[in-house]
Amino acid sequence: xxxxxxxxxxxxxxxxxxxxxxxxxxxxxxxxxxxxxxxxxxxxxxxxxxxxxxxxxxxxxxxxxxxxxxxxxxxxxxxxxxxxxxxxxxxxxxxxxxxxxxxxxxxxxxxxxxxxxxxxxxxxxxxxxxxxxxxxxxxxxxxxxxxxxxxxxxxxxxxxxxxxxxxxxxxxxxxxxxxxxxxxxxxxxx
Numbered sequence: 001x002x003x004x005x006x007x008x009x010x011x012x013x014x015x016x017x018x019x020x021x022x023x024x025x026x027x028x029x030x031x032x033x034x035x036x037x038x039x040x041x042x043x044x045x046x047x048x049x050x051x052x053x054x055x056x057x058x059x060x061x062x063x064x065x066x067x068x069x070x071x072x073x074x075x076x077x078x079x080x081x082x083x084x085x086x087x088x089x090x091x092x093x094x095x096x097x098x099x100x101x102x103x104x105x106x107x108x109x110x111x112x113x114x115x116x117x118x119x120x121x122x123x124x125x126x127x128x129x130x131x132x133x134x135x136x137x138x139x140x141x142x143x144x145x146x147x148x149x150x151x152x153x154x155x156x157x158x159x160x161x162x163x164x165x166x167x168x169x170x171x172x173x174x175x176x177x178x179x180x181x182x183x184x185x186x187x188x189x190x
Contacts, residue, residue, distance in 0.1 A: 001170075001182065001183060001184075001185050002040075002181050002182050003036050003037055003039070003040035003178075003181050003182075003183065004040050004181065006037065006040070006123075006170065007037065007040045007041045007102075009121070009169075010041070010102055010120065010121045011041070011101060011102065013120040013121060015120055016099065016101070017073050017074065017076055017099045017100065017101065017102075017103060018101060018102045018120035018121065019070065019074060019103055019105060019118055019119050019120055020037070020044075020102060020103070020104045020105065020119070020121045020122070020123065021105050021106075021110040021111035021119050021121070021122045021123065021164070022034045022037070022104060022105070022106040022107075022110060022125065023107075023108070023110045023111035023122065023123065023124055023125070024108070024124055024125035024126065024127065024164075024174065025108060025127070025129075025132055025152070025155045025159070026132060026136055026148070026151055026152070026155060027127065027131070027132030027133065027134075027135040027136040027139075028125040028126070028127040028132055028174045029125050029127055029135075029172075029174035029175075030106050030107060030108075030110075030174075031048065031106060031107075032178070033106075033123065033125055033172060033174070033183065034046050034048075034104050036178050036181070036183070037104060037123075038104055040181070041101075041102045041104075042101075044100055044101070044104055045097045045098070045100050045103050045104070046103075046104045046106050047065075047069050047079070047081075047097060047103065047104070047105050047106070048106050048107050049061075049065065049105070049106065049107025049108055049109065049110050050084070050086070051081070051083040051084055051095070052064055052065045052081075053084065053107070053108065054084055054086070054089065055086075055089075055147045055150070055151065056089075058108070058150070058151045058154040058155065059108070059109055059154045059155070059157075059158045061084075062109065062112060062114055064081065065081070065105075066114060066115055068080060068081040068082075069081055069097065069105070070105070070115045070118050071118070073097065073099060073103050074118040076099050077099065078096055078097065078098050078099060079096065079097040080094060080095070080096045080097075081094065081095055081097075082094050082095075083095055105119075108155055108158075109155075109158055109159075109162070111124070111164035111167065112158075112162055112164070113162050116167070121169050122164065122167060122168045122169050123168060123169065123170050123171075123172060124164055124165045124168035124170070124171045124172065125172050125174040126165070126171055126172065126173060126174055126186055127173075127174030127175055128175070129152075131174075131175060133148060133152075136148050169188070170185060170187070170188055171185070171186040171187040171188075172184065172185060172186065173185070173186050
């Protein structure tokens with residue numbers, strides 16, 4: 001499927017601001033997919049859940065994203081949030097996101113039930129565990145193995161209690177590279 005085709009499906013949905021979740025476990029390829037989709041949607045803004053999560057709180061950071069980003073944008077207002085800095089392990093600068101026809105919420109648990117009613121479209125990125133771990137350690141270094149194992153356990157618990165894949169509008173194969181603006185679809189469940 002081409003990113004432009006997916007963009008048309010998204011913009012066909014109602015709403016002045018269409019919130020799109022790109023969900024999947026760590027290392028699945030969500031950030032890469034989000035960048036391609038944003039480019040196909042006239043540089044749609046992308047909000048990363050990594051700007052809210054931390055090694056200490058891989059899943060339970062969500063109220064801040066809901067209050068500072070999801071609810072304002074769903075109401076057609078600008079969002080303003082304080083980004084988490086992974087290097088200093090503390091909150092950093094404030095960022096603002098203006099309403100746009102499409103805003104992408106990218107990251108682990110971005111399709112969570114607490115705000116699904118605000119989402120116009122949900123993408124699930126499917127990638128096997130070993131490949132995700134390899135990518136994560138390549139990015140974060142071998143010293144992050146314990147963090148990745150704790151993170152993975154938190155993700156597993158979250159997705160067992162609040163699964164995103166079954167409600168996704170499209171399931172994407174995160175192991176197949178994007179070529180010429182096309183990506184590989186595993187399933188179109190809905």
